[in-house]
Amino acid sequence: MQNKDSIKFFLGIAFLGLGAWKVYERYILNNDVSNFQLAGSIFLVGLGLYRVFEYLNRKNKKPNS
Helix, strand or coil: CHHHHHHHHHHHHHHHHHHHHHHHHHHCCCCCCCHHHHHHHHHHHHHHHHHHHHHHHHHHHCCCC
């Protein structure tokens, strides 16, 4: 079970990074990014944040062995 949680955590970080890069590219670098890509990247940022917080909450709730 720990391996599955770790994979979800690292995928969440990857989603967060990919989504944040496109948002950064659009709003900071002022490059042309289609609305579809922008919506997808915002979704990836949200999904990444959800996965990371879910992992951290589960990790904190597990009793120490």
